[in-house]
Structures are given as structure tokens and as C-alpha cells.
Amino acid sequence: MPPNGYPWPIETTRLDNGLRVTVSQDRSAPVVAVNLWYDVGSRHEPHGCTGFAHLFEHLMFEGSVHVAKSEHMQLIQGAGGSLNATTNPDRTNYFETVPAEHLALALWLEADRMGGLVPALSQETLDNQREVVKNERRQRYENVPYGDAWLRLLPMLYPPGHPYHHATIGSMEDLNAADLATFKNFHETYYAPNNAVLTVVGDADPAEVFGLAEKFFGGLAPRPDIPAAPEGRQVVIAGGPARDRVAADVPAPRVYLAHRTYPFGTAEYDALTVLAVVLGSGRGSRLYQRLADGARLAQPDNIGAYGVDLAHGPAPLIVTATARPGVTAEQLEAGLVEVVDELASGGVTEAELDRARALLTTSWWRQLATFEGRADTLGRYAVQFGDPARAAERLPGWLSVTAERASGLAAELLRPIDRATLTYVPEAMA
Template sequence: MSAQPAPVAETGYPWPIETARLDNGLRVVVSEDRTAPVVAVNLWYDVGSRHEPAGQTGFAHLFEHLMFEGSQNVAKTEHMRYVQGAGGSLNATTNPDRTNYFETLPAEHLELALWLEADRMGGLVPALTQETLDNQREVVKNERRQRYDNVPYGDAWLRMLELLYPAGHPYHHATIGSMEDLNAAGLETFQAFHAKYYAPNNAVLTVAGDVTPVEVFALAEKYFGAIETVANIPAAPSGHLPGPATSPVSETVTGTVPAPRVYLAHRTHPFGTAGYDAITVLATVLGSGRGSRLYQRLADGARIAQPDYIGSYGVDLAHAPAPLIVTATAKDGVDIATLTEGVAEVVASMATEPVTEAELERAKALLTTAWWRQMSTVAGRADTLSRYATQFGDPASAAYRLPQWQSVTSEDIADAARTLNPESRVTLTYLPEGTEA
């Protein structure tokens, strides 16, 4: 019996999209939806940790923290207070590619959000003090301790990046940065960072929700129109790589972890390419859900892997071949060699055993639900539109991603799988103290 597949979507974005560009270069995207009385405001700045030179790792992210500490017309602590005091929620994230800032508020507070975002885009530097920098440096160092240094396997991502990308490559270092570089961060560097990258012509502003495009365009002009264009924004170092890695790399970490774990990782294709769409569907067939090959064969079948800690996923980076990561953790009494061999065999099977129709439909159905879940909030929609505007020049191109996943064939997956050969693989292994490699 085969499950009837969910209907194929013709578009992944059935809401209206309107765009405008201010004279200073700021791109404005609006997607009206009157369903709920809320608006999402989302800004993508085209600057991430890939722009950081040696010795300044972690600066893009530390800078993101400084953006909440007041600006020309907004006193310290007021940014958060105004947004939460308006009933809104807010946050920001930094990754290798970009930095985004976002808030969702009851619609009557849209103008507040635009005023706050404009003030910190155009007027951060006068408000930036040594005291604020010193404080947020300590906050970020505690973020690093909490997320990476004080948890078992917490530094896996940091290690994998160094193994996947050569020294000097913009993805070689992790966004959180090193303690040494964070300690060395000086105020002038951050003032210069803002002047260089936080420009209207280096950003996309998206508003989604209970508002008309005409209103948003007028408000964008009112609040952002005075901010000056920045000429000659420096590009990040090139992320170009000649192809997949040509020799395997392995690293073994012995430490205070509760069980042996392995990560297999490959550089694949940049997010947004047909090759990466195939990798996305492949990762879902291989390692997403209980019906995936990894789960069925290693957690269920051979029972060598812990069911809660097995899976595969792509990391959606757009400026260089993005990573595919496959991971499994050993069940009690299973040694690391057996586990690693088992995972490698399942990865190899993606090239040698054709993906069945049922496997393909399962993966596409899961991806379809995941897509609509992302689209189910105005914040999710706004972030998606900002991404496609920033990375591909057109927010409307977001509509193609879901149909493109749905058009991936089993041949496409087999072709993609053939590039995941052991010669180009990164293997990162964790062993509990006292175990033999």
C-alpha cells in the first residue's frame, strides 16, 4: 500500500509581493495579509561572519548585540522596552552569510518598529560606547560558553567548519568567534564596521502582515529615506572552491561525552542551486524522520545507533558549497568503528540503491509540511522574502523553492549521492574519555 501523496503545490508563495527601492538603495518588500492584526518587520544586512578578516572572528555577531543597545534617538535599554512594551517579540541572528533583525508586533505599532530599525541603521555610531562594548563582549563570551564550550559535542560545528573549508575561506571560522579575538575587539573597529556594512544599499527591509504596500513604502521613505548610501561596500572574500575536497580528513576528540558519536560531512553546492535542492531532498530521504534510511537501517534495523540522535541535514549557506552533515550516536556497547561503517554504508546506498517512489514521496511530503510551517507566520514569510531578495535579487523567487524540491527525481538524488564519496569526506568523531579509537 502506498500513501497517497499530498497535492503538488504550483507555488510556494501564494501571497502578494510588492517591492520598491528607495533612492538610497534600500530595497523594500511588502507582503500584505489581513488574516491577523499583526505585522512582521524583517531586515537582512548582507554581512555575516564570512566578511570577517583574520583576527576579527566573532565581530559580526558581537556587533549584532550592539544593535540592541541604543542609537542616536533611542536611549540604551529603550529598544527592547519599546518593542516589548508594544506587545511585540524581537530578535536577531548572525550566520556566515548575513545578519538579520526582526520583530513581530500588533499592526498599530508598525511605525515604531520602522523608526527603531531606521535609527540603528543610520545612527548607531554616536550611541556606541566602550561600556556597552565591554558589557556585550562578556555576554557573548557567556553565550559561547553556554552553547559551545559547556555542553557535550557542543563544539562539533566549530570543528567541522575548520575541517570542511580551507584556512582563509570565508566559512572556515565559526560565527561565534574565538575568545582571543573577542577580547581584542576595540571600539573603533565596530564603529568602522557599522559605517562599512550597515548601509541602506546593503539591506533588504521586508514587512509582512496587516498593512498595505502603499503605507509601508511611504513609511520606509519617511524613516529610512534620510540615511545615506555607502559607496564601495567591501565584498567578502571569495567563497569559490575548485570542487569537492580531494582527500578525506578525520579528527577524533576524546572528552567528557556520554557516548561515541560520528559526524560525516561534505561540501555540496550553494543553497539556491539545483544541486543543493537535490541534496535537500537527499538529506530528507537519508536522515529525516522514522521512515528515513538511517533510522530504518541503523536505529531500527541493525540497532547500533540511538534513535533520538541520528539524522542528516544540509546547512543552507549560499555563498559557497554548503555542508551536508550526517550524524549518529552509538548505542551502549557499540563501538565507533561499527557505527561509522554503518553510517557510511547507508550514505553509499543513496548512490547504489535507487531511491524508491515511496521514499521520494515521503521526503517531499515532509519538506512540503516544513515549508508551509515556515510560511504559517508572518515572521517566517518576512524572513524568507528577505532571504530571496538578498541572496537572489528577487523576493518572488521564494515561490520556486517548494516546486523545485517537488521536481527532484530519484536520478537527481543518485547523481548527488555519487558526489558524497569517502575521498571528499570529513569525519569527526567523539569518544568518551577512556575509550580506544
């Protein structure tokens, strides 16, 4: 019998204004994790507004009607809690974990910024957080070797107009052009109770959470006409394989091979997840065995393959390796291509699947080991698949992938003509 991937209780309700609420009680630690998934991400950004969803996420910490600038952080940290937020192409999430007695505070703070952000937004706050975000961009993408790989891969995989064409961090030009009215409008458009899921996991009674949710969020008006992001399931690619070769200040040649696959949550993407482990997770993986250990083309610490779990279009599979000293980008690429082509033509073995299943099982339970990990997972399944309980399906979904299905998927997806290849070479070698 396949294992249940979510063996804890789940209770749900929906407020009249459309806010969906999920509670998963676990009294094993005296804390609660609170998580809000808003169904808005950088895929909703129109041309010229890249980076706005993420910059907006920053503004959500800068005060609301009843909360002064910096007070949100102060109240949560003063309660002993941790907090953060992240934005990706699909969605924006906000989360905090607090000692259980501060549950009401966390919900109140989230409600205040869901319903009362706009009056508190100021030009000064926007200008300050714009600079912070530009420094985030410099720190993460511009000032580190290979830091812009993701920014380069996305437009190679997704054509202009596709919701995944641009990266969430956005461009400096667009960030500089962001004006206050746009952000007020952004909040009014997307930050509505019927566009969000509230999840609470931990030392909390479901009835109490539902009552607090009604009390703090129940008076917020829904928005009837939330605009959808551009359709992303169909990707029309003109021409053959995409290539980009970058001469940059990097310490060694590096190659990325990327393929469009299937949306996260599909049976095909489960098979892809298993394939990625077979190909590139751990010392027993094909890439490690063939290129780090065997042919010794690649550095053992910088080799791998992974899917990026995006749900609103064909999610990318990224395969990457970095050259050992004396190995050229061309030699490394040839080695990578050989391993990937072999996977496409020869498929996977049962032994490889067993290894992948064991690693994925541990990885799944590690993700759910903390209350915050569980809350984020339930929020994802509620937003993306309409039911938090569907989180239980993922682990059995992975474990049920057969060699035949994984091999068939590899043959279908990993064709050279569908490949995007990004190569970095040190300036001195270019």
C-alpha cells in the same frame, strides 16, 4: 501543475538610497512582522576578527542616536512585540513582530540603528556585550557535550582563507581583542541602506509601508563601495578525506560525516535537500531504518542528516549518529559509511522521494505559517537572489527533483575522498 510556494501578494520598491523594501499583506491577524536582512555575516570577517559580526549584532540593541541603551527592547516589548536577531556565516537579520498599530515604531527603531548607531557606541557597552557573548559561547559551545562539533567541522570542510572556515561565534582570543574603533568602522562599512532589505508581512498596506520607509530610511546615505566577502564558491582541498577524533567528556560515542555540496538556491541544492530527507529525516528514513531500527547501532533520538542552507559556497551536508550502549565509535562509523555509500552507489527510489516530498511540503508551509517566517523568507530571497518572489520557486524546486537527479547527485557528492569525519569518544573509552 507544480504548486506556487508563495501564494500571498508581494509588492516591492527601492528607495533612492538603495534600500529595497518588500511588503506582503495579510490581514488574517492584527500584527506585522518587520525584518531586516543585512548582507553581512561572519564570511566577511578577516583573520583575527572572528565573531565580530555576531558581537556587532548585540551592539545593535544597545542604543542609537535617539534610542537609549535598553530602550529598543523596552519599546518593542512595551508595544506587545517580540524581537530578536541572528547572525550566520552569510548574513545578519533583525526582526520584530508587533501589533499592527506599532508598525511605524518598529520601522523608526530600525532606521535609527541603521543610520545612527555609531555615535551611541561606547566602550562600556562593548565591554558588557563582549562578556555576554563570551557567556553565550560558554553556554552553547563549551559547556555542553558535543557542543563544539560545528566549530570543528567547519575548518575540516573549508580551508584557511575560505569565508566559511571559521564559525560565527568566533574565538575567545579574537573577542577579547575587539576594540571600539573596529566596530564603528564595521557599522560604517556594512550597515548601509543599499546593503539591506526591509521586509514587512502582515496587517499593513504596502503604500503605507513604502511611505514610512521613505520617511524613516530615505535620508540615510548609501555607501558606494561595500567590500565583498572573500570568494567562496571554489573550494580547493589539498589531500584526501579529513578526520578528527576527540576524546571528551561525552556520554556516548558520536560520529559526524560531512560533505561539501552546492550553494543554497541551486537546483543541485534542491536535490541535496531531498536527499537529506531520504537519508535522515523521520522514522522512515534510511538512517533510522538501517541503524536505529535495523542494526541497532544508533540511538533513535540522535540520528539524522541535514543540509545547512548557506548560499555563498558549497553548503555542508551533515550526517550524524550517536552510539547505543555497547557500540563503539568504529562500529557506528562503519554503519553510517555503509548507508551513505549505498546511497551514493545505489541511488534513491520513487517511494522514498514521495515520502520526502510530503515531509518537505509540510515543512515549507510550517515555515510560512507565521508572518515572521514569511518575512524572513522573503528577505532571504531578496538579498541572496535579488527578488523576494523567487521564494515561490523553492517548494516546486524540491517537488520536481527526480530519482535520477537525486541519485546522480548522491554519486557525485558523497565520495569517501570528499568526506570529513568527526568522532567523539568518551574519555573513559579513549
